[in-house]
Amino acid sequence: MPISGLTDWTCNDHLGRPDRQINTMLFRFVTALTPGQKQLILLLIDMLLIPMSLFLAIGLLRPWVALDAGALFALLPLILCLACAGAVYAHLLRLPRIKLNAYEMQGLQLTAIYAVLIGMTAGLSAPVLVTQAPMRMVDGQVLTVFTMILLILGATVRVAMRAILIRIYRRHSGCKRVLIYGAGKTGLQLAAALKNDDSMIPIAFIDDNPAQHGRMVEGLPVYGPMKLERLMTERRIDRVLLAMPSIPRARQNQIAHRIEKAGGEVRAVPSFAALLSEGSLLDRIQPIDHDTLLGRKGLEAALVSTGGVYAGKVVMITGAGGSIGSELARQLLANAPRKLVLFELSELALYQVERELAELDAATRFEIVAVLGSVTSENAVRRTIRDHGVEVILHAAAYKHVPLVETNPLEGLRNNVLGTKVLADVARDEGVTDFLLVSTDKAVNPRNVMGASKRLAELVVLDLAARSDATRFTIVRFGNVLGSSGSVVPLFEEQIARGGPLTLTHEEVTRYFMTIGEAARLVLVSGSLNDDGGVFVLDMGQPVPIRMLARRMIEAAGYTVRDDDNPDGDIEIAVTGLRPGEKLHEELVRGSAELMPTGHPKILQTSETGLSELEVAAAIKALRQALEEGDPDRAFQAIARFVTDYRAAPRGGVTLSGRVVPPQTP
Incomplete structure (x- = not known):
């Protein structure tokens, strides 16, 4: 048996087409009325209720009295008197001004006062104005019932009108x-x-x-x-x-x-x-505040200046649909480039970022171009740079998720290393003035394939920087970005939403963190600091213990941590063990590198030596051969040969999803 007896104000989604059209017409009529017109309608209704209530009272108490034309004529002076008095009382009580959606106890009280005043006026005027028999039977008893009926009708009409209006609005609004x-x-x-x-x-x-x-x-x-x-x-x-x-x-x-x-x-x-x-x-x-999670204040926007390096230029962003790439695109809106070229492999990500930027820049002060393509395709890259006259490239396209690249090393190396090589070579050949590589702290003393691939990409760019006069090559290195896709914060948010536990790989693991906005602003500033390029490192502050981050997120969501000290807590923090290639603590610079201040207090420059031109060429050749043969072992040998501080992790462990990967030997 279906459940019945429920209040069921129908929403627009469940109406048939004729009903929807009628409701739309009613909605337009109601919304077209001015406040004055609505008050006039209510006043006229109140005036109409006075004779109706009087006739009902006479009919109930004096059923033998015929309410014919003669009777109506005899009552007309009293009705006109009460109508005029009703208009005055309604105005004094501001009865028509009471909004129907606020008609509760106060409105009912004013309606009662209004009805009583009308009844008293009728009692005083009826003996004078109603002189013809049998209307002289309009006595005190009839007028008492008249007052009660007027009160009931006045309140009922307003409640009914409110219900009808709510029904019309709800049907229209879906x-x-x-x-x-x-x-x-x-x-x-x-x-x-x-x-x-x-x-x-x-x-x-x-x-x-x-x-x-x-x-x-x-x-x-x-x-x-x-x-x-x-x-x-x-x-x-x-x-x-x-x-x-x-x-x-x-x-x-x-x-x-x-x-x-x-x-x-x-x-x-x-x-x-x-x-x-x-x-x-x-x-x-309110959403969880990232500055609260980091335990520090964010960067002041006033500190950020790009020196106009992007103004009036054609800027190309690779990986424009990613977390960093899309934020770079958003912040470039304020730097007034002549044209913004969004280069992205993912169709969905490219569609989303292009649509968002079009909405943010409704005035369309400059052209935004969306290009589908891969940085590993020389033809696609060269055609894009030539067709649009690209002058500045911000290279943010990369596979960055450590566990995925660890279990898919060949594709990670192809995209991160060869893609950077292709893009940087074409940029130099086509006369691009500025090339900026977005790198990571995992490229320092790497322990995983992703970090090693980014270090190789840095070495490629350092080599070209040493040999190029027309193109300025810059590398910007920073740590984890809060809220980026696949990072720990969205993962913890999902786990909190499921009721836990929050998975921690080690009790003592720490990471450097920065918000997406901070990282993007400083990346843009780094590209304008000097004429020689170089390797820049963002000041990430102090490393954040991940256990502390997990606890702060649980408490910020309104829960308590369940542990030995609080066995009745809401959400547990579970330690799963370090994944393959994961370090307890990340580093931003190599041990022997010297850090030098720059024109920005949150950006440092490091002096690092790269490989020679012949060594880079040999590394790329060895890597290409390994990829063509689909041979991970040869790829690992190439990494170990040219990234001398790479220490490969055992090829196995537990992934983010908890799946066990069988150990392999590189």
């Missing part, structure tokens, strides 16, 4: 049909608030308390949790509002997972007291 899980104080307050909301319509309550089942609360029925899935299906529920802020987190998570499994959205609602308290509103509704 509102969401919601269940409220929890018929306690928070649930009741939420249901009352939703009565005047156009975007959501409450259908019923769900409550764990059996004593509540079958009751009507706030005009809505209350059901038990066993009927949740059935209600969601039969009543076409879009969203469930979890209005039980005091229950344990584990129980909230259990309910949320059940709702999501049934195909619905779930939103947790804090108590109204919590919303009004000083601190908890921010904790509830």
Whole structure:
């Protein structure tokens, strides 16, 4: 049997086409009315209710009196008098000005006062104005009933008009049909608030308390949790509002997972007291602040200046759809390049970043061009640079996820090393003035294939920098970026949303962190610091213990850490062991490298020597042969030969997903 008896204000999504057209016409008519016109309509309705109430009172108490034309003529002076008095009383009480969506107890009180005043006026004027029999039977008894009927009709008309208007607005807006899980104080307050909301319509309550089942609360029925899935299906529920802020987190998570499994959205609602308290509103509704996670303040925008190096230039960003590439593109909007060329391998990522930039730069001060292609394709790269007259290249395209590159070394080396070689060579040949490589701290004393591949890319660029006069080659090296795809923060956020545990590879592991905005700003500044290029290192501050980061994220989300000191906590932090190629602590410079200050307090320059031209050529030749043969062993031998500080990890371990990779020997 289907569940019935539910309040069901139909949303626009569930209307047939004729009904939708009628509702649209009504919506346009209502919204076209000015406030003055709406007040006039209410006033006229109040005037019309006066004779209706009088006739009903006479008909109820004096049914033998015929209300013919003669009777109406005899009552006309009284009706006109009461209509005029009603207009004056309504104006003094501001009755037409009361918004229908706010017509609650105060509105009802004013309507009662209005009806009583009309009744008193009728009592005083009827003996004078109604002189013809049998209308002289309009006595005190009739006028008392008249007053009561006028009150009832006045309140009923306003409540009915409010319901009709809410129905029209909800149908037009495509509102969401919601269940409220929890018929306690928070649930009741939420249901009352939703009565005047156009975007959501409450259908019923769900409550764990059996004593509540079958009751009507706030005009809505209350059901038990066993009927949740059935209600969601039969009543076409879009969203469930979890209005039980005091229950344990584990129980909230259990309910949320059940709702999501049934195909619905779930939103947790804090108590109204919590919303009004000083601190908890921010904790509830604001995203986790990255500066709070890092335990330091972010960089001041005033410190950032690119010296106009990008103004009026054609700038090409590779990997433009990635975390760093897309942020570089966003920040370049303020630097007024002549043209921005977005070069990206992923069609979806390119579409998304192009659309976002078009919206951010609605005035279209400069041209934005989206190009699909791979940096490993010399033809695609050369054609793009020639066709658009590229003057500056920001090379952010790379495979950067350590576990994935560790288990797919050949493709990682092809993209990160050969792609950089192809792009840098074409940039020099085509007369590009500036080439900037975005590198990583994992290129310093690398212990994984990704880090070694980025070190080889650095060596390629250092070689060209030593031999090129027309093109300035620059390398910018920094650590982890908070919030980038695949980084630890989004991973921890997903794990928190699932109720944990948060996976930590080692108790003592630390990482350098910077926000995406900080990193992109400093990358752009690094490209303008001097005329000779070089290797720049961003000041990342102090390394952050990942366990501390995990704890801060759990607490910022409103949970507690479950450990030996707090066995009743919400979310556990589990140690899984270091993955292949993962270091406990990252480094930003090589041991013997000297760090020198630059014109920016957060950017340092390091003096590093690279390989000779012949050594770089030999490394690229050996790597190409290994890739052509599909031979990982030869690729590892090439890395070990030319990246002398590379220490290969055992070829096996646990990946991010927890899958065990069988050990291999390079």
